[in-house]
Amino acid sequence: MKDKRTALLESGLRLFVENGFHATPTSQIAREAGVATGTLFHYFKTKEDLINSIYIENKDLLIKALKMDLEEQMTVKSKLRKLFFNFVYWALDYTCELQFFNQFSNSPFIDQLTKEQGMERFSFVFEIVKNGQETDVLKDLPADLLFDVAQGVLNGFVLNLLANRDRVNDLNFLENGFSLYWDCIKG
Amino acid sequence: MKDKRTALLESGLRLFVENGFHATPTSQIAREAGVATGTLFHYFKTKEDLINSIYIENKDLLIKALKMDLEEQMTVKSKLRKLFFNFVYWALDYTCELQFFNQFSNSPFIDQLTKEQGMERFSFVFEIVKNGQETDVLKDLPADLLFDVAQGVLNGFVLNLLANRDRVNDLNFLENGFSLYWDCIKG
DNA sequence: ATAAATATTGACTATTCAGTCAACAAATAA
DNA sequence: TTATTTGTTGACTGAATAGTCAATATTTAT
Numbered sequence: 001m002k003d004k005r006t007a008l009l010e011s012g013l014r015l016f017v018e019n020g021f022h023a024t025p026t027s028q029i030a031r032e033a034g035v036a037t038g039t040l041f042h043y044f045k046t047k048e049d050l051i052n053s054i055y056i057e058n059k060d061l062l063i064k065a066l067k068m069d070l071e072e073q074m075t076v077k078s079k080l081r082k083l084f085f086n087f088v089y090w091a092l093d094y095t096c097e098l099q100f101f102n103q104f105s106n107s108p109f110i111d112q113l114t115k116e117q118g119m120e121r122f123s124f125v126f127e128i129v130k131n132g133q134e135t136d137v138l139k140d141l142p143a144d145l146l147f148d149v150a151q152g153v154l155n156g157f158v159l160n161l162l163a164n165r166d167r168v169n170d171l172n173f174l175e176n177g178f179s180l181y182w183d184c185i186k187g
Numbered sequence: 188m189k190d191k192r193t194a195l196l197e198s199g200l201r202l203f204v205e206n207g208f209h210a211t212p213t214s215q216i217a218r219e220a221g222v223a224t225g226t227l228f229h230y231f232k233t234k235e236d237l238i239n240s241i242y243i244e245n246k247d248l249l250i251k252a253l254k255m256d257l258e259e260q261m262t263v264k265s266k267l268r269k270l271f272f273n274f275v276y277w278a279l280d281y282t283c284e285l286q287f288f289n290q291f292s293n294s295p296f297i298d299q300l301t302k303e304q305g306m307e308r309f310s311f312v313f314e315i316v317k318n319g320q321e322t323d324v325l326k327d328l329p330a331d332l333l334f335d336v337a338q339g340v341l342n343g344f345v346l347n348l349l350a351n352r353d354r355v356n357d358l359n360f361l362e363n364g365f366s367l368y369w370d371c372i373k374g
Numbered sequence: 375a376t377a378a379a380t381a382t383t384g385a386c387t388a389t390t391c392a393g394t395c396a397a398c399a400a401a402t403a404a
Numbered sequence: 405t406t407a408t409t410t411g412t413t414g415a416c417t418g419a420a421t422a423g424t425c426a427a428t429a430t431t432t433a434t
Contacts, residue, residue, distance in 0.1 A: 004381085004382085018295065019295055020207075020208065020209065020294060020295050020296060021207065021209070022207065022208070022209025022210055023209055023295070025420080025421060025422085026421075026422060026423080027421075027422090035382075035383090036382060036383045036384055037383085037384070037422090037423080038381095038382065038383055038384065038423090038424085038425085039381075039382055039383075040423095041422085041423060041424080042380090042381065042382070043381095046422080046423080047422065047423090099293070102293055103293050103294060106286070106289055106290050107207060107290060108205065108206055108207050108210070109207060139367075141363055141367075142347075142351075144347060144350075144351070145344070145347050145363075145364075148343040148344070148346055148347040148350075149340055149343040149344055149347070149367050150343070151343055152339035152340050152341070152342050152343025152344070152346075153336055153339050153340055153343070153371065154339070155339050155342070155343075156335040156336040156337070156338055156339025156340070156342075157332070157335070157336055157339070159335055159339075160329075160331060160332050160335040160336070163331075164329075164331070176328055176332075177332075180326075180328075180336050180371060183370065183371065184340065184367060184370065184371045191411085191412085209391095212390080212391060212392085213391075213392060213393080214391075214392090222412075222413085223412060223413045223414055224392090224393080224413085224414070224415095225393090225394085225395085225411095225412065225413055225414065226411075226412055226413075227393095228392085228393060228394080229410090229411065229412070230411095233392080233393080234392065234393090
């Protein structure tokens with residue numbers, strides 16, 4: 001029976017985003033998940049263990065969403081295009097999760113090991129960038145730089161989209177977003 | 188005598204970044220500032236008041252750094268160039284402050300009003316972008332979008348630079364960074 | 375059916391912390 | 405000088421909280 005565990009992960013996620021880590025009592029997390037405090041500590045050794053689990057398990061879900069319809073034989077550009085739109089739609093559907101990552105990815109509550117495990121999962125994107133450079137499709141700059149800057153554009157775009165939700169249905173706007181992203185890194 | 192107040196702002200900044208807001212006792216902030224607890228509450232009504240003061244006063248310092256050598260008669264491109272480099276050098280000198288903003292700008296500890304006051308101070312950059320659009324130097328897209336995306340590129344670049352500090356002295360690298368930034372928004 | 379393992383409960387505790395306060399010190403004004 | 409305001413101190417308090425534990429319930433294995 002894993003649904004109490006899931007309920008704890010979900011109420012934890014929401015409450016941590018709303019109130020912060022230490023301002024959220026474990027008792028409240030448990031209450032809003034509809035379980036007893038003891039149950040929280042049955043599934044998670046400590047409160048820190050809970051937030052680390054929220055981080056890593058949602059990273060996994062994000063990665064899964066990013067990989068949707070991503071095929072090996074695609075060109076670098078269409079792979080990055082797919083990644084761009086997969087991320088945008090994920091962000092629209094999982095705003096709370098996005099906020100969680102924005103707020104806690106650099107926080108001291110998530111331990112170093114967990115952060116590294118989270119980063120590792122993005123290595124496949126890094127590989128696409130490197131591949132794009134080897135085939136001269138992307139700019140000849142350090143791959144890690146292209147990666148970071150592309151991520152920056154994407155973050156900025158998504159932030160803007162979430163602040164102007166009415167633009168979501170403007171397909172042109174989304175295409176313009178991808179152009180900004182692509183033009184920034186294309187060779 | 189404002190130096191005890193300043194010492195509190197500084198130790199607060201450092202400790203909040205290292206341990207987080209609630210994981211930092213006011214007693215520790217006071218101790219590391221070399222003053223008594225009571226003194227903290229003499230200068231700041233509450234612990235929240237302290238973190239809001241850290242936020243807004245460092246925003247002011249950042250804005251001042253950004254405006255260095257920024258002249259009204261400059262072209263849009265050279266203004267943005269100046270802003271780019273001013274931000275990069277500020278980030279290198281004030282890494283702790285940058286981390287503070289990254290970690291707390293979206294946190295629930297800083298109240299809405301303070302956040303808005305912080306945003307307001309960036310309106311002069313927004314004006315430069317709008318001006319660039321009116322003179323057809325920048326892309327014809329919503330000004331707020333250009334602003335957010337440019338900010339994203341800058342963040343990504345700085346993040347990358349801080350992770351590879353040896354690149355700081357490679358002037359070519361910095362110029363490449365600005366090219367990424369400029370090419371992304373130029374019309 | 376019985377035993378063993380696993381899940382669930384919530385009252386309880388030892389600790390921690392934000393903020394107070396009354397006393398004292400230093401600076402400033404009259 | 406004397407009075408008043410402003411700065412400084414740190415022991416103290418009331419409230420809140422992470423995690424425990426012994427009891428009970430439920431599931432799984434034999």
